[in-house]
Amino acid sequence: MALSKQKFELIKRDMGGHTSWAVWAEEGKKPKSNVGDLSIFTSEDKLKYTLEKLNPNVVLAGLNGSNGNNKVDLDVTPFANFHSNWHWAQDFKIRYATVNTPLQGAFMTDVIKHHFETDSTLVLKELKKNPDYEREKVNEFFKEIRTLSNSPLIFAFGGLAFDLINKYNVYGFQVYKLYHYAFTMSKEKFREHTLQTLKTAGII
Helix, strand or coil, X not given: CCCCHHHHHHHHHHHCCCCEECCCXXXXXXXXXXXXXXXXXXXXXXXXXXXXXXXXXXXXXXXXXXXXXXXXXXXXXXXXXXXXXXXXXXXXXXXXXXXXXXXXXXXXXXXXXXCCCCCHHHHHHHHHHCHHHHHHHHHHHHHHHHCCCCCCEEEEECHHHHHHHHHCCCCCCCEEEECCCCCCCCHHHHHHHHHHHHHHHCCC
């Protein structure tokens, strides 16, 4: 069942600055081409097709954002997260791994929102120093995804995100660990691992 336009616009307004969806413009001549093309969320002609793919009952979760403003979503293009056109970005691997799978159209967000750091070990150190902050941020993650689904199926990118989600998962949601897309590996290997994880989850 397609996500309604009304629901889509509410999510865009309230969460769009730090979230996105696992849909991308089609790959062109190069693997990274069109990853940052957000017209699929803005063009009325394309949006109808996009809405048919969106599935808030499946969540893809990263640990934290790699760039942005640490307090609020200022001057951020809605749904640009996980859709970077920066030439070093590895977001294209997610597109390659999820297309034509049950993950296509999943809701995408960060576990630790508005905490921008490229080095995940530094994020972990910060959380260990401030357990109240850690609890607050992970509970914020659960509050967000629970506004979209009563029983979301969660796939976490990397061990740190996976461990944090499970640490505070009092809801009993199913959580599965994916490789992090920034790991040094081919897009083919990343997709292969993703498909194996989907088999483990029993959805392919």
